[in-house]
Amino acid sequence: QxxxxxxxxxxxxxxxxxxxxxxxxxxxxxxxxxxxxxxxxxxxxxxxxxxxxxxxxLSALKGQELLVLRGELRESAGRHVEALADFQAATRAPLAAVRERAVYGAAGALARLGRDEEARAALEAYLDDFPAGRFAAAARTALGR
Incomplete structure (x- = not known):
């Protein structure tokens, strides 16, 4: 259905x-x-x-994808510390699309927590790994490029 x-x-x-x-x-x-x-x-x-x-x-099959989803939902709810933990736990996901969301999500959570240097480093890492990724333009903008 x-x-x-x-x-x-x-x-x-x-x-x-x-x-x-x-x-x-x-x-x-x-x-x-x-x-x-x-x-x-x-x-x-x-x-x-x-x-x-x-x-x-979380299901082993979808666990890291669900961690990223939970991180995104927690981020939207203003629960940045918990969101960051979820994103960081999924940054080594075997699926590139999941890993990409995790790395970019971690950068956003770090920025919202006022951890600007770490957020900047996470955005740089994102662009190193995903130069043409889904969030590449936003990452470049955030970095002032």
Missing amino acids: LRQAHQPAAALESLDALEARFPNGALADAARLARIEALLSLGRAADALALLDGAPG
Whole structure:
């Protein structure tokens, strides 16, 4: 319902029924990921963040991607210290797209925490690793280039 029909509200109803029937089922991690995706599709970032905050452990398969997502949501909520910890934990992610978001996110969190020298170094590191990356123009602007 979520991915094929693009009906996040209906997907949440199905997930509620699945969870009520199988609270600790084999698909609990997959259901949690689908619930987070549905909540974000509905613009309910705070609810998605609460679910990520309450997760006992992030799935090994999607763990670093979820760390970055949680970092981004925490950053949006003004929780910069926690966001920085999430970003830093994901800076060695094997997937370049996840690593890119983590490095850039860490730079932003550092800047918002007033740690300007570290933020600048993180932006430089970002540009070294991702010179044509998704955030390269913004990184160059922040560095005054």
